[in-house]
Amino acid sequence: MQDFKGTIWTNHALKRLVERGVSQSDAWATWYSPDESNFAANKGAWVYKKKIGSQLIEVVAKQNEKKQWLILSVWNRAL
Numbered sequence: 001m002q003d004f005k006g007t008i009w010t011n012h013a014l015k016r017l018v019e020r021g022v023s024q025s026d027a028w029a030t031w032y033s034p035d036e037s038n039f040a041a042n043k044g045a046w047v048y049k050k051k052i053g054s055q056l057i058e059v060v061a062k063q064n065e066k067k068q069w070l071i072l073s074v075w076n077r078a079l
Contacts, residue, residue: 004028006069007061013071020076022057027074030057045072054079 002009005028017024034048045062060073 005032007031007071008064008068009071010073013073016074020074022074022076026052026057027059027071030074031059031061031069031071034059042072051079 002011002014004024007028009024013027014024016022017027029052030050031048033050035050037046037048039045040047040060040062042060042062045060048059048061050057055076055078057074057076059071061069061071064070
């Protein structure tokens with residue numbers, strides 16, 4: 001879903017969810033309530049990280065000119 005709980009998801013992010021087997025709810029929870037966050041390489045973006053189960057989920061997001069949050073990409077790593 002491109003608009004999910006007040007965030008806008010790029011086609012790239014939605015594709016990565018499917019490819020990596022991450023639920024949109026888990027990715028949203030990572031962005032909304034991360035264990036940690038830091039600046040991304042992409043100017044103005046942040047990387048949000050959260051441990052869920054046996055994986056570390058990472059979400060890259062930034063705000064657009066309307067101050068809406070855009071989810072740009074998602075990935076996961078086994079712990």
